Amino acid sequence: MDLSVKLAGMDLPNPVLAASGTFGCGDEYAGLTEAQGLGGIISKAVTLRPCSGNPPPRLWETPSGLLNSIGLQNKGLEAFVSEDLPRLLSHGVPVIANLAGFSQEEYLETAIRLQEAGGLSGVELNISCPNVKSGGYHFGADPRTAAGLVGKVREALRLPLLVKLGPRVADLAGMAKAVADAGADGISVANTFPGMAVDIESWKPRLGAVTGGLSGPAVRPLAVRAVWEVSRAVDLPVLACGGITGWEDAVEMLLVGARAVAVGTALFSEPRTPALILEGLKGYLQRKGIRRWEDIVGRVAV
Amino acid sequence: MTFRLQAGLERARGYGSAVLLELAAPEIAARAVPGQFVQVLCGDDSPRVLRRPYSIFYAAEGLVSLLVKPVGKGSRWLAERRRGDVLDLVGPLGKGFEVEGGEVGLVAGGTGIAPLYFLAARLAGSGGKPRLFWGMESGGEFEDLPRELERSMGANVATMDGSLGKAGSVLDALPPGGDTGFRALCACGPLGMLRALRRYCDEGGIPLQVSLEERMACGVGACQGCAVPVKEDPPGYRMVCRDGPVFDAEDLDWESESWTSR
Numbered sequence: 001m002d003l004s005v006k007l008a009g010m011d012l013p014n015p016v017l018a019a020s021g022t023f024g025c026g027d028e029y030a031g032l033t034e035a036q037g038l039g040g041i042i043s044k045a046v047t048l049r050p051c052s053g054n055p056p057p058r059l060w061e062t063p064s065g066l067l068n069s070i071g072l073q074n075k076g077l078e079a080f081v082s083e084d085l086p087r088l089l090s091h092g093v094p095v096i097a098n099l100a101g102f103s104q105e106e107y108l109e110t111a112i113r114l115q116e117a118g119g120l121s122g123v124e125l126n127i128s129c130p131n132v133k134s135g136g137y138h139f140g141a142d143p144r145t146a147a148g149l150v151g152k153v154r155e156a157l158r159l160p161l162l163v164k165l166g167p168r169v170a171d172l173a174g175m176a177k178a179v180a181d182a183g184a185d186g187i188s189v190a191n192t193f194p195g196m197a198v199d200i201e202s203w204k205p206r207l208g209a210v211t212g213g214l215s216g217p218a219v220r221p222l223a224v225r226a227v228w229e230v231s232r233a234v235d236l237p238v239l240a241c242g243g244i245t246g247w248e249d250a251v252e253m254l255l256v257g258a259r260a261v262a263v264g265t266a267l268f269s270e271p272r273t274p275a276l277i278l279e280g281l282k283g284y285l286q287r288k289g290i291r292r293w294e295d296i297v298g299r300v301a302v
Numbered sequence: 303m304t305f306r307l308q309a310g311l312e313r314a315r316g317y318g319s320a321v322l323l324e325l326a327a328p329e330i331a332a333r334a335v336p337g338q339f340v341q342v343l344c345g346d347d348s349p350r351v352l353r354r355p356y357s358i359f360y361a362a363e364g365l366v367s368l369l370v371k372p373v374g375k376g377s378r379w380l381a382e383r384r385r386g387d388v389l390d391l392v393g394p395l396g397k398g399f400e401v402e403g404g405e406v407g408l409v410a411g412g413t414g415i416a417p418l419y420f421l422a423a424r425l426a427g428s429g430g431k432p433r434l435f436w437g438m439e440s441g442g443e444f445e446d447l448p449r450e451l452e453r454s455m456g457a458n459v460a461t462m463d464g465s466l467g468k469a470g471s472v473l474d475a476l477p478p479g480g481d482t483g484f485r486a487l488c489a490c491g492p493l494g495m496l497r498a499l500r501r502y503c504d505e506g507g508i509p510l511q512v513s514l515e516e517r518m519a520c521g522v523g524a525c526q527g528c529a530v531p532v533k534e535d536p537p538g539y540r541m542v543c544r545d546g547p548v549f550d551a552e553d554l555d556w557e558s559e560s561w562t563s564r
Contacts, residue, residue: 029520031303057516066351073539245348268521
């Protein structure tokens with residue numbers, strides 16, 4: 001069965017990717033899973049300069065969910081290009097760089113230099129990280145600001161451009177349209193959902209950064225709705241992310257309009273999740289007598 | 303090399319509120335070094351979000367032992383496992399202790415005994431001179447285990463309530479600071495204990511290695527979740543799962559606000 005997909009101008013071997021920030025450079029999971037079977041790897045967010053991230057604790061498990069406040073910790077563009085990118089590319093699967101910034105100029109310079117580095121299949125513009133105060137997030141909160149940034153990056157970038165939207169915008173459809181009009185090739189939705197947890201004995205927040213982003217199965221229905229809103233609003237391909245743990249969840253995302261899915265939190269307990277999803281998806285299509293998987297995209301009966 | 307095994311539980315032995323699990327995990331047992339850990343998938347209900355990290359208590363002859371004290375949902379489930387149950391195990395993970403031999407002090411607080419028992423056994427088996435110190439709240443906390451370790455490896459036990467061994471913290475069981483004769487100290491336990499040990503070691507000029515705990519997700523260095531502060535300019539973080547869990551105490555930023563506030 002052919003599961004290859006053209007997503008936002010990228011040729012992917014299949015529609016199941018590793019989500020940003022969860023798969024490292026791919027080789028960390030050696031012995032536990034093979035990066036070779038993935039539809040693509042989306043890198044941890046890259047910023048122009050090194051970013052030390054948020055104070056610990058950075059993680060807290062919640063019912064069916066995970067709160068995190070990593071805070072964009074990364075070695076910066078230069079080290080990403082010289083150290084991480086070769087490792088990411090060594091697996092022979094498409095690599096998409098997730099790009100974050102604290103100003104329009106930073107986003108632009110990073111985008112240009114990522115393109116010059118070569119080897120990337122595309123860029124995912126992160127305008128929705130909930131874990132940094134000054135940057136990223138505010139670009140994704142207002143459609144005009146977002147469109148301004150996407151337009152600038154679009155002008156400078158020949159690589160396929162995905163824009164990763166957060167769930168906490170007043171009008172998600174309006175935001176998707178603004179980003180599409182500004183020249184995005186595709187939309188990733190959603191990022192983590194802002195959340196908080198408190199230790200009732202010590203009265204302290206569970207996270208060093210006080211608040212964080214919630215991921216995992218707990219957010220899946222929220223993400224399904226977000227994907228549905230976005231895919232109805234724009235003609236662009238949508239990459240769905242949010243609590244996808246099994247093949248059933250991937251089918252659900254395809255039905256509401258996603259053309260591909262990204263797996264994140266589920267990798268931590270089951271690194272083979274993407275392979276298991278592909279297997280399950282094939283079985284499902286066979287059982288339903290569907291030859292091309294694209295035939296179910298957006299087919300939710302509403 | 304990291305392995306993922308479906309490990310059969312050979313034996314579950316209760317020690318007070320804790321349980322010592324012996325798992326058939328030959329690939330992990332053959333390669334594990336003291337200080338390394340495994341990630342265990344806990345719970346019956348899907349979805350299980352995060353695995354739980356456990357320092358290896360002992361590894362030999364195809365078996366890996368873990369000391370589990372029920373403190374939360376995952377550990378409670380794990381402590382209830384019985385012989386014949388099968389556990390999903392990933393390991394061995396992380397970087398262990400690096401000890402060259404000679405007289406080495408091994409200092410444990412509570413369940414922090416796990417990596418240090420393993421280290422003591424390995425050092426004793428290779429002609430080293432480990433001296434084990436173990437502090438806990440009360441003598442009943444781990445039932446017979448402290449006495450067994452007193453007998454088998456001359457462990458020095460301290461209890462806060464004075465019910466067993468020296469009364470007070472594990473530091474009260476150590477020889478007076480200064481000229482202790484220790485070539486190195488290895489430790490695992492609560493942050494407060496590690497802090498006090500660091501002062502103790504500073505005084506005597508003894509190199510100190512500490513095994514740290516932090517909330518953990520991937521366990522392999524991919525997600526940047528289990529961060530601990532290190533001395534760097536500008537201040538930075540290392541990951542317990544990949545850069546640790548054992549760190550040289552002098553590399554850590556003990557004054558970092560993210561730590562002092564805990």
